[in-house]
Amino acid sequence: MQDYHSFIGEVLIEEEQLKKRVKELGEDISRDYHGKEILAICILRGGVMFLTDLIRHITPLVAIDFMGVSSYGAGTRSSQGQVRITLDLTTSIAGKHVLIVEDIIDSGNTLASVIEMLQTRHPASLEVCTLLNKASRREVDIPIKYCGFIIPDKFVFGYGLDMDEFYRNLPFIGVVDLEKYEAGL
Numbered sequence: 001m002q003d004y005h006s007f008i009g010e011v012l013i014e015e016e017q018l019k020k021r022v023k024e025l026g027e028d029i030s031r032d033y034h035g036k037e038i039l040a041i042c043i044l045r046g047g048v049m050f051l052t053d054l055i056r057h058i059t060p061l062v063a064i065d066f067m068g069v070s071s072y073g074a075g076t077r078s079s080q081g082q083v084r085i086t087l088d089l090t091t092s093i094a095g096k097h098v099l100i101v102e103d104i105i106d107s108g109n110t111l112a113s114v115i116e117m118l119q120t121r122h123p124a125s126l127e128v129c130t131l132l133n134k135a136s137r138r139e140v141d142i143p144i145k146y147c148g149f150i151i152p153d154k155f156v157f158g159y160g161l162d163m164d165e166f167y168r169n170l171p172f173i174g175v176v177d178l179e180k181y182e183a184g185l
Helices: 016-030 048-055 110-121 178-183
Strands: 007-011 038-044 062-070 082-087 097-105 125-135 146-150 174-177
Touching: 016 048, 016 125, 016 146, 038 048, 038 110, 048 062, 048 097, 062 110, 082 110, 097 110, 110 125
Parallel strands: 038 062, 038 097, 097 125, 125 146
Antiparallel strands: 007 174, 062 082
16 A cells, blocks of 8 residues: 555645634534534444544534445445445434534435435434535535535545545545556556
């Protein structure tokens, strides 16, 4: 596996920018959910770092659960096709204030399927919080209540987002220079 320095095109979002924005999102959520309990559902795997940092800034009571979701029928760097739940919730969401925590929303197809499925489980409310929003790639309208950053259509990694399952532990969001990456394979 290559050192990321050999294929990074740029740092899109610095560590300090991430920390500041995550704190702001936590404050917004705290204000909106004052006096309520929240069930934060993290979409695995990319959302884990964002979730753990985010909930540190939320003051109402927060429970967490996880969903694994995969999408078939498209390339590895896209989220289209048939959606399959690979890990379902262990918690009932009926009557609860649910906050879906996602790392990045691209086409919106996968998340739209997840939202539709979760709505059938009768939550009291269901909102979406995403760290990154590739709005220019949207194919399905997703009601995003909390958004960290709107980003351009670039392949990004770091801070939970992977490059071939690695580099999730980086404290920033970087852009992959695909020519450099493929040259190093």
